[in-house]
Amino acid sequence: MTAIPLVFALLAAGIWLSALAERFASGRRFPSGTVFAPLLQAARLLSQQSVRTEHPDGLNWVLSPIAYLTLAVAGLSVVPFAPELAVAPLDTGIVLWGACEALTIVAVFLHGWSANSMLPLIGGYRFVAIGLPAMLLSMFVLIAAALPAQSLSVGAIVESQRSLWNVVRQPLGLPLFLLLGLAISLRGPMDYGDAADLSGGTAAEVSGPHRLAWGIARLAMLTAFAAMGASVFLGGYLGPWLPGPVWLALKTAALLLVLTWLGRNLARMPAPRMMAALWLVLLPLSFLDLVIAGVEALP
Amino acid sequence: MAARLARAPGISLQHSIRHAAILLVAGRYRDTDRSALCRLHDQLPQPRATAWWGAAPLTDVHDPVTIAEGDDPVPQLRRLDRDLLRGARASEPDWLPDEPPNAWRGKGDHGQGGKGMMGGVPYGRPMAMMGEEMRDGLMLDAMTVTIGPFLRTLPPGLSLELTLQGDVIQQARVATPAYSASGIASEPLLRAARILELLGLPDLARRARISAARGDDDEGLVAAARRRGALLALPADLADVRARLDAALRRGAAPDPGEECLVDRLAGMEWQSALLRVASFDPATLSRIAPAAEPEEGEEEKAA
Numbered sequence: 001m002t003a004i005p006l007v008f009a010l011l012a013a014g015i016w017l018s019a020l021a022e023r024f025a026s027g028r029r030f031p032s033g034t035v036f037a038p039l040l041q042a043a044r045l046l047s048q049q050s051v052r053t054e055h056p057d058g059l060n061w062v063l064s065p066i067a068y069l070t071l072a073v074a075g076l077s078v079v080p081f082a083p084e085l086a087v088a089p090l091d092t093g094i095v096l097w098g099a100c101e102a103l104t105i106v107a108v109f110l111h112g113w114s115a116n117s118m119l120p121l122i123g124g125y126r127f128v129a130i131g132l133p134a135m136l137l138s139m140f141v142l143i144a145a146a147l148p149a150q151s152l153s154v155g156a157i158v159e160s161q162r163s164l165w166n167v168v169r170q171p172l173g174l175p176l177f178l179l180l181g182l183a184i185s186l187r188g189p190m191d192y193g194d195a196a197d198l199s200g201g202t203a204a205e206v207s208g209p210h211r212l213a214w215g216i217a218r219l220a221m222l223t224a225f226a227a228m229g230a231s232v233f234l235g236g237y238l239g240p241w242l243p244g245p246v247w248l249a250l251k252t253a254a255l256l257l258v259l260t261w262l263g264r265n266l267a268r269m270p271a272p273r274m275m276a277a278l279w280l281v282l283l284p285l286s287f288l289d290l291v292i293a294g295v296e297a298l299p
Numbered sequence: 300m301a302a303r304l305a306r307a308p309g310i311s312l313q314h315s316i317r318h319a320a321i322l323l324v325a326g327r328y329r330d331t332d333r334s335a336l337c338r339l340h341d342q343l344p345q346p347r348a349t350a351w352w353g354a355a356p357l358t359d360v361h362d363p364v365t366i367a368e369g370d371d372p373v374p375q376l377r378r379l380d381r382d383l384l385r386g387a388r389a390s391e392p393d394w395l396p397d398e399p400p401n402a403w404r405g406k407g408d409h410g411q412g413g414k415g416m417m418g419g420v421p422y423g424r425p426m427a428m429m430g431e432e433m434r435d436g437l438m439l440d441a442m443t444v445t446i447g448p449f450l451r452t453l454p455p456g457l458s459l460e461l462t463l464q465g466d467v468i469q470q471a472r473v474a475t476p477a478y479s480a481s482g483i484a485s486e487p488l489l490r491a492a493r494i495l496e497l498l499g500l501p502d503l504a505r506r507a508r509i510s511a512a513r514g515d516d517d518e519g520l521v522a523a524a525r526r527r528g529a530l531l532a533l534p535a536d537l538a539d540v541r542a543r544l545d546a547a548l549r550r551g552a553a554p555d556p557g558e559e560c561l562v563d564r565l566a567g568m569e570w571q572s573a574l575l576r577v578a579s580f581d582p583a584t585l586s587r588i589a590p591a592a593e594p595e596e597g598e599e600e601k602a603a
Binding site: 025026044047048049050051118122125126188189191195196197198199200203204205206207208211264265266267268269270271272273 | 314315317318320342344345346384442444450451452463465466496497498499500501502505527528529531532533534537569570571572574575
């Protein structure tokens, strides 16, 4: 049961840290002090009107941010904070995480669809087109990471890294997995849902508390993804001297910062070019990653 | 003018009006853009305010906040924002009546004027209608929308009427042309900033705007854009955009596109690529290749 507060503490800290990192990376300093800037921004959004578009799909309009946030929490539930310390220590943890990735595509699409407006709708469709191959890519990479552990449980994958972290054993894995992280948290070079060319895409019509909810859900998914990446590739809770949860938090924070930096410093290709890159270059690379892991796992 | 705001801490320019608190009208606007300005204003979430910086307020606006063209708007904008949040200043009401912009003008059982449950222009809004996709002939929904003249990713003043199938443009028409060239020396950098934003590089775009506002030469800008893959991200069919971005970052003259017609080139292009192409032309070229379209038959009558 101690894992449940840990999940929410990690989420809250991750959302705070990534909001700060985002602000810091953009080079904007606020006179009131950077540390409280995310809180001020949240207070401002809470005091603003939440505009409703004309005839939105009311149910999905409200549910999509909630679904997005719930998927982040559900994904984080399989991440162990220490041996045997996870909310849901499933034997098939990777499968549950994969389901969360897939359903994220649905949540983002519904967000774009429900606004009943053109730019959000294009954002939703475009995200599905790019999100699908990006998700396939992560499946191969995660299966490759599960091979040396001979288990689909995230805990077993962490334990299999006692001698060597997967980031070294499978060098292609983490970079490919990070691409998916950028996609499902709608960020930088993989942000085909909420991009500036669509004036905010699926979030183009949202304001006030709704926009705050969507922003929090995005950062929560980023945090959940970073924790999963830290567990599968950076040895999760493993580490000397400090307790397991602290190591996991530190590694998650490191990945959060890397993702924030990548998100702000890599250009986004037009969708057809990214589509070609995903299917023709990155997916074959993920096969190669799987082959490397397979050959290495041979007795 | 707005480039000067890039340096101001605490003020960020938004891509969607729904994300903003204050509508800043910077510089002169055309009389014909008044209704677009009103529509834009009414989409601002409450509490909201409008500041007129070197611009004439609309006559029926109550208690307008005006800022002289030569003044720094930042202190006034800050005060306005604080007053709005504290409730010291009342939020602005709608400028337009909350009703459809056009009469119903429907026909058929449901009055929408299309076929079955699709198409037509109920209340002046074109609805999606099936049509052949221009690349493979598949029957897909086509939708006609107008973007601009105050869309941040388009050159100021330019408004395009697009028929879209998904994110692919089937047909384009210039509704209102871009504002004419202001002749300022930093124009290439502002154009580069717009392209960089379309490529998802807001920080680099801000750096270009700051350089434009200062009027200095940021030597590292081209190298920074290269490092972030801004030029690499543009595919071969956007090689002309790549060349113009490179030239704009160096404040150089862009290669002349020749006798190109912008709207013809946009047909068949995907959304982001199309916006990238539009954003890459300098104002003088844009006024030549994207003049206002001739009104279609019957349109004048409709407008009247």
